[in-house]
Amino acid sequence: MGLICVFVGCIFLFNPSHTLIDILPDIFGVIFIMYGISKAADLDNHLSEAMRRLKYAFWVALGKFVCLCIIGVFDSTMIITLSLAFGVLECVFLIPALTEMFGGLEFIAMRHSEGYRPPENDIKTLTVLFIIIRAAGAFVPDMAAMLSETAGGSVTSDGV
Secondary structure, eight states: OHHHHHHHHHHHHTSOOBTTBOSSOHHHHHHHHHHHHHTTTTTOHHHHHHHHHHHHHHHHHHHHHHHHHTGGGSOHHHHHHHHHHHHHHHHHHHHHHHHHHHHHHHHHHHHHSTTOOOOSSHHHHHHHHHHHHHHHHHHHHHHHHHHHHTTTSOOOTTOO
16 A cells, blocks of 8 residues: 555656646645655665655645645746746755655565565666756746846846
């Protein structure tokens, strides 16, 4: 049951988003992952550390979800700024949490199966790359549009 919740949570986390608009909000993914590893967190230090770091990522995801709910209040420049801020915060809190989680899952898999040899950190590397690309992809297109719109020197509100 726990690994199914982790898998569902990863689906929620690894969907692409555009600015603050996220079809499957990250907060539900963090909740699913926290529930999935909560029972196994006592078995391994990596998983307990991942649980602790996911609690911080929960607050970041909650803030992003609140901003998504009130997105009509912000102008386009503020939306780009918030998407950059949440992208950086997701990288800061999600990358260490997921790295610890995958390390704990590798340890548990090694302990319970003979002859198991974990991959050479391939899943950790792909996860880190995906989170960074996902964070950059949320704001870079709008940032490029804003820069090309204001390249003539005239800056206006709601230029994008």
